[in-house]
Amino acid sequence: MKKILVIVMDGLGDRPNPELGGRTALQAAYRPNLNYLASRGLNGLMFPVKEGVRSGSDTSHLSILGYDTFSVYTGRGPFEAMGLGMEVMPGDIAFRANFAYMNEDGIIEDRRAGRISESTEQLCRAISLEIDGVKFMVKNGVEHRAALVMHGAGLSDRITDSDPHVVGKSPENVRALAPEADFTAEVLNKYLEKIRPILKTHGYNKARTQSGNLPATELLLRGAGKAPTLDSFPDKFGLKAGCVVGIPLISGICRLAGIDVVNYEGATGTVKTNYQGKIAAALRALETRDFVLVNIKAPDIAGHDGKPELKRDVIQESDKAFGQIIPHLDNIVVAITGDHSTPCSIKEHSGDPVPLLIASDGMNRDGVSRYDEVSATRGSLRLKSTDLMDVLMSASDRSEKYGA
Amino acid sequence: MKKILVIVMDGLGDRPNPELGGRTALQAAYRPNLNYLASRGLNGLMFPVKEGVRSGSDTSHLSILGYDTFSVYTGRGPFEAMGLGMEVMPGDIAFRANFAYMNEDGIIEDRRAGRISESTEQLCRAISLEIDGVKFMVKNGVEHRAALVMHGAGLSDRITDSDPHVVGKSPENVRALAPEADFTAEVLNKYLEKIRPILKTHGYNKARTQSGNLPATELLLRGAGKAPTLDSFPDKFGLKAGCVVGIPLISGICRLAGIDVVNYEGATGTVKTNYQGKIAAALRALETRDFVLVNIKAPDIAGHDGKPELKRDVIQESDKAFGQIIPHLDNIVVAITGDHSTPCSIKEHSGDPVPLLIASDGMNRDGVSRYDEVSATRGSLRLKSTDLMDVLMSASDRSEKYGA
Numbered sequence: 001m002k003k004i005l006v007i008v009m010d011g012l013g014d015r016p017n018p019e020l021g022g023r024t025a026l027q028a029a030y031r032p033n034l035n036y037l038a039s040r041g042l043n044g045l046m047f048p049v050k051e052g053v054r055s056g057s058d059t060s061h062l063s064i065l066g067y068d069t070f071s072v073y074t075g076r077g078p079f080e081a082m083g084l085g086m087e088v089m090p091g092d093i094a095f096r097a098n099f100a101y102m103n104e105d106g107i108i109e110d111r112r113a114g115r116i117s118e119s120t121e122q123l124c125r126a127i128s129l130e131i132d133g134v135k136f137m138v139k140n141g142v143e144h145r146a147a148l149v150m151h152g153a154g155l156s157d158r159i160t161d162s163d164p165h166v167v168g169k170s171p172e173n174v175r176a177l178a179p180e181a182d183f184t185a186e187v188l189n190k191y192l193e194k195i196r197p198i199l200k201t202h203g204y205n206k207a208r209t210q211s212g213n214l215p216a217t218e219l220l221l222r223g224a225g226k227a228p229t230l231d232s233f234p235d236k237f238g239l240k241a242g243c244v245v246g247i248p249l250i251s252g253i254c255r256l257a258g259i260d261v262v263n264y265e266g267a268t269g270t271v272k273t274n275y276q277g278k279i280a281a282a283l284r285a286l287e288t289r290d291f292v293l294v295n296i297k298a299p300d301i302a303g304h305d306g307k308p309e310l311k312r313d314v315i316q317e318s319d320k321a322f323g324q325i326i327p328h329l330d331n332i333v334v335a336i337t338g339d340h341s342t343p344c345s346i347k348e349h350s351g352d353p354v355p356l357l358i359a360s361d362g363m364n365r366d367g368v369s370r371y372d373e374v375s376a377t378r379g380s381l382r383l384k385s386t387d388l389m390d391v392l393m394s395a396s397d398r399s400e401k402y403g404a
Numbered sequence: 405m406k407k408i409l410v411i412v413m414d415g416l417g418d419r420p421n422p423e424l425g426g427r428t429a430l431q432a433a434y435r436p437n438l439n440y441l442a443s444r445g446l447n448g449l450m451f452p453v454k455e456g457v458r459s460g461s462d463t464s465h466l467s468i469l470g471y472d473t474f475s476v477y478t479g480r481g482p483f484e485a486m487g488l489g490m491e492v493m494p495g496d497i498a499f500r501a502n503f504a505y506m507n508e509d510g511i512i513e514d515r516r517a518g519r520i521s522e523s524t525e526q527l528c529r530a531i532s533l534e535i536d537g538v539k540f541m542v543k544n545g546v547e548h549r550a551a552l553v554m555h556g557a558g559l560s561d562r563i564t565d566s567d568p569h570v571v572g573k574s575p576e577n578v579r580a581l582a583p584e585a586d587f588t589a590e591v592l593n594k595y596l597e598k599i600r601p602i603l604k605t606h607g608y609n610k611a612r613t614q615s616g617n618l619p620a621t622e623l624l625l626r627g628a629g630k631a632p633t634l635d636s637f638p639d640k641f642g643l644k645a646g647c648v649v650g651i652p653l654i655s656g657i658c659r660l661a662g663i664d665v666v667n668y669e670g671a672t673g674t675v676k677t678n679y680q681g682k683i684a685a686a687l688r689a690l691e692t693r694d695f696v697l698v699n700i701k702a703p704d705i706a707g708h709d710g711k712p713e714l715k716r717d718v719i720q721e722s723d724k725a726f727g728q729i730i731p732h733l734d735n736i737v738v739a740i741t742g743d744h745s746t747p748c749s750i751k752e753h754s755g756d757p758v759p760l761l762i763a764s765d766g767m768n769r770d771g772v773s774r775y776d777e778v779s780a781t782r783g784s785l786r787l788k789s790t791d792l793m794d795v796l797m798s799a800s801d802r803s804e805k806y807g808a
Contacts, residue, residue, distance in 0.1 A: 367782075
């Protein structure tokens with residue numbers, strides 16, 4: 001029985017870049033360790049979630065961990081809240097939220113309160129409070145965006161939005177769509193009532209008005225979602241599990257799955273992260289665990305920014321760090337893949353498959369000795385991400401036998 | 405319309421063996437016929453049951469025959485009984501059983517009655533009897549192991565074990581877990597009561613006691629399972645079907661599926677089987693049938709024993725016999741694959757995919773001209789075993805059109 005190391009290079013997949021002579025960032029990268037690891041096992045393509053799905057990092061990581069996203073994914077609310085670093089517990093209700101400008105007559109005049117440029121952190125703190133045993137926690141996002149999490153007993157996400165979705169109207173009264181949501185709608189309406197005077201009189205908004213900006217006098221809520229209860233990953237696979245990840249969205253998912261979040265020096269979740277430290281931390285974590293998931297966010301950031309040279313460079317930095325894995329192939333089955341493609345040419349996630357390598361001592365090898373999107377097409381594997389864990393359980397000789 | 409010949413080389417898949425210069429048994433075998441057949445059609449990888457599943461021979465053969473194991477597989481009881489050569493009919497209840505030593509006070513002191521070394525066949529015959537219209541059939545397995553099959557009307561597997569699973573306790577009274585199982589529990593408790601004096605006074609046990617061994621004074625039952633009712637394979641595919649197999653587990657599955665079991669000279673289900681006779685029998689059986697399944701058990705035995713040279717040799721013997729198939733490619737679509745991998749390096753089933761070739765005249769060819777685990781990765785096919793029959797029905801021009 002071997003240990004399992006899964007390295008997800010976020011947004012790894014790419015398309016040809018004119019800036020790189022028509023090559024993908026991965027093809028253009030100097031990557032001796034990735035190529036060597038490719039030669040030590042099986043290669044191929046992985047389809048995040050399934051063929052042709054343009055997945056997010058949340059749905060993709062859920063499926064890489066073996067969850068059927070079509071049954072467990074409860075919408076963006078809870079995952080965006082996690083992405084902002086909020087602790088979301090099973091049963092919590094989470095919303096996507098906008099700070100908006102509502103005038104004296106209660107009419108929404110600007111759904112983005114003039115696209116706020118300064119952080120709304122102090123405003124969010126001021127309207128994080130408790131009513132009738134329900135905690136309301138608000139966390140600032142980019143510009144006018146925020147997330148609201150409701151934590152308490154007996155909450156339901158079967159409620160309507162307060163966001164009227166158009167200007168010139170008042171915020172909607174939140175209504176229950178099912179009897180079990182009556183309490184949730186009631187306490188949420190109380191909450192929205194209670195925070196209006198707080199927002200109106202807050203120094204932050206006075207300052208905005210004085211400087212000629214629209215004040216953030218209303219919090220518009222949409223997309224209520226209940227944080228899913230995930231079956232325990234360690235129980236399901238019989239693995240003592242940890243993760244080394246720099247971004248809150250993925251550590252949030254791991255927490256929901258019962259996977260330890262391992263801290264490491266220099267974690268940033270940016271292109272300046274400590275690549276060597278991350279892989280060293282993962283290998284250390286594996287000393288006392290059976291499974292470790294690593295997420296390297298940098299390629300996705302470079303892809304979203306449309307910077308092929310940067311994407312190439314962060315892959316090169318990662319490759320240097322992967323050299324640390326090679327001496328451990330007698331004891332570890334390593335999988336290196338992406339959670340989705342983020343081609344620099346479109347600056348967004350695409351549904352393209354991602355390269356996958358699975359390497360360890362004693363495995364069959366499929367003769368592929370380069371790790372990139374095109375070489376992977378000559379490999380032996382074609383996997384949906386939801387099947388990856390089963391394949392790794394088998395490759396590490398940990399599967400239960402099914403049958404006699 | 406062609407006929408279909410499916411040859412399952414049991415436990416075929418392998419991993420690199422140091423004894424064979426880092427090659428798999430298949431790579432190391434002289435296999436001109438397999439290589440020629442590979443060149444005459446399509447090649448690739450088959451995933452027994454599905455990707456990453458470490459399947460047994462039972463679940464895998466069920467899926468090769470087109471059954472969804474996740475809905476028809478009812479646990480090991482009925483299949484282990486079949487594996488011991490017992491006839492198990494749909495609706496029968498089968499158990500895994502242990503001969504145990506129960507003392508005068510009715511306490512289980514040894515769950516294995518000292519790991520019996522001589523056959524318990526006569527003991528099993530003595531306690532095979534009928535009560536209230538229910539036949540109880542017991543068959544000896546290895547050492548203290550046995551199987552019990554209940555045959556009669558109105559039986560249910562919704563009952564508890566009699567096995568207390570620990571020493572120092574009395575056997576449990578069998579209880580019904582649902583009202584429809586009341587009769588089953590009642591008649592089973594009567595049976596266990598009735599066989600106790602038979603076991604206690606049997607000459608076999610007197611001899612054991614005299615020679616200082618623990619007598620087998622109790623039959624502990626666990627894992628009740630109802631033999632599944634399989635849809636008729638001949639009806640489902642419109643094929644007159646037969647099988648040439650040497651091992652009871654697979655012939656039992658074929659019987660449940662309504663597939664004729666064809667006898668042949670020299671059948672042993674061991675490494676000494678009559679390879680030429682087996683393939684000759686299959687070709688003869690195809691003269692009056694549309695479909696024949698062949699199982700060659702030998703590679704699995706060599707894999708479990710961790711003997712790569714033996715595994716190579718039995719593949720070579722099989723290859724010689726496969727020469728008989730080549731003149732019939734105008735009339736037959738042949739598929740050659742494994743039911744799972746049994747790598748010599750781990751002496752157990754693994755979840756690795758197995759090579760698959762499908763050959764016949766008039767087919768497209770994918771240019772692969774070697775038959776082994778690594779060459780297969782360059783082939784065109786990636787199939788779950790449950791899809792194999794559909795692909796063969798299509799390749800033999802027998803499929804119903806789906807649509808207009």
